[in-house]
Structures are given as structure tokens and as C-alpha cells.
Amino acid sequence: MIIYIKDGIIATENIVLGKRVYGEQLFEKESIEYRQWNPNRSKLAAAYLNGLKELKIQENSKILYLGASTGTTVSHISDIAKKGSIYALEFSPVSMRKLVRLCEKRPNIGPILGDATKPKIYFNLVSKVDLVYCDVAQPNQTDAFIKNMNLFLKEDGFGIIMIKSRSIDVNQKPQKIFKQEEKKLKEKGFKIVEKVKLEPYEKDHICFVVEKIF
Numbered sequence: 001m002i003i004y005i006k007d008g009i010i011a012t013e014n015i016v017l018g019k020r021v022y023g024e025q026l027f028e029k030e031s032i033e034y035r036q037w038n039p040n041r042s043k044l045a046a047a048y049l050n051g052l053k054e055l056k057i058q059e060n061s062k063i064l065y066l067g068a069s070t071g072t073t074v075s076h077i078s079d080i081a082k083k084g085s086i087y088a089l090e091f092s093p094v095s096m097r098k099l100v101r102l103c104e105k106r107p108n109i110g111p112i113l114g115d116a117t118k119p120k121i122y123f124n125l126v127s128k129v130d131l132v133y134c135d136v137a138q139p140n141q142t143d144a145f146i147k148n149m150n151l152f153l154k155e156d157g158f159g160i161i162m163i164k165s166r167s168i169d170v171n172q173k174p175q176k177i178f179k180q181e182e183k184k185l186k187e188k189g190f191k192i193v194e195k196v197k198l199e200p201y202e203k204d205h206i207c208f209v210v211e212k213i214f
Contacts, residue, residue: 008049132149
């Protein structure tokens with residue numbers, strides 16, 4: 001079992017035995033080592049604990065991760081897609097240094113220093129992917145997500161975007177922002193497959209799982 005859930009605890013099967021990434025707990029069940037997945041440090045873990053059903057990441061999935069930061073969530077996705085590959089895009093050189101160190105221990109992650117709003121710059125570095133995952137906390141995060149989905153997503157692929165309403169407009173109510181961004185996705189040819197709010201782990205956040213209508 002790649003993902004372990006019991007009594008409010010979520011964990012992923014550790015592909016680098018004995019190694020922690022961000023101080024998380026390691027534990028063993030039925031001779032398998034797991035890394036506890038902290039929902040207060042990872043929006044994807046928060047979404048999963050809040051009922052996310054459409055996490056269709058396979059062992060051999062190819063993933064483009066926008067906004068990889070230092071690699072907390074990326075590391076757990078690398079456990080799940082242990083035979084696949086993850087293009088981990090990050091804009092900050094400071095975060096990239098830590099991300100590179102993570103990639104040295106996890107060969108299925110490839111770091112890319114770049115701007116998610118300008119995907120044509122790294123177009124030659126990324127092949128078609130099964131999943132575009134976006135966690136870019138900036139006003140145009142949905143636009144960046146759409147650009148990358150249009151360029152890199154396979155026909156049978158899907159996308160996940162973590163929308164932080166206060167990064168888009170701190171003066172508007174979160175629910176209004178969520179509806180605005182959902183409308184934008186639909187107008188650009190995307191279907192919302194699932195919506196999951198992230199409270200109590202993350203305030204004013206929502207997770208959209210989307211598919212492109214080709």
C-alpha cells in the first residue's frame with residue numbers, strides 16, 4: 001500500500017529507507033516503512049484527509065509540479081509515483097538549493113528553476129505529463145495553471161490546483177474568489193471534477209481537481 005491512512009494519520013511508503021525530508025515521523029507497518037504526511041505542511045495531504053477522491057497518481061505517473069518550494073509535498077508524491085518522474089518547478093533560488101539536495105536522494109525528481117507564468121521558457125525540459133499540480137501563491141496562479149495544462153497535459157491527464165484566495169485578492173471573500181477562479185477554468189475548457197476545502201489545515205484555500213475538455 002503506497003498511501004496509509006488510519007485514525008487521522010496519513011503517510012506514504014518511503015522509497016528512501018530511513019531518510020526523513022522535513023522531520024516527519026517514520027514508522028513501520030507489515031514490514032513497510034512509511035513517512036507520516038503532515039497536513040499542516042502539505043495542502044495535498046490536507047485535501048486527502050478532507051475527502052479528496054480523485055488522486056489518480058500511479059506508480060509510473062509523470063508529473064509537472066508548479067511551485068515545488070523546498071520539496072515537502074513533492075517528496076510524498078515521489079513516494080507515490082516511485083517509478084515515474086516529477087518535474088519540480090520552483091522560482092526561488094533559496095528554495096531551489098534545498099530542493100536540489102532532496103533530488104540528489106530521490107532520482108525520480110528533476111528540479112527546474114523557472115517561472116510558472118512563462119512555461120515556454122522550460123518547454124524543452126518537460127515532456128507530456130499525466131498530472132499538472134499547481135501550488136503557486138500569486139494573483140495569476142490560475143492563469144499560470146491553464147498555460148501549463150494546455151502545453152504539457154496528456155489527453156487522458158488531469159490537473160490539481162491549490163487556490164489561496166488571499167493571494168488573489170485579500171479584500172474579497174474567499175468564496176467569491178473560489179467561484180471566480182472556477183468560472184475562469186470552465187471558460188477556458190476545463191471541467192471541475194472535484195472541489196475540496198482545506199480547513200482546518202489551511203485557511204481560505206480550496207483544491208480543484210480538473211480535466212481538460214479536448
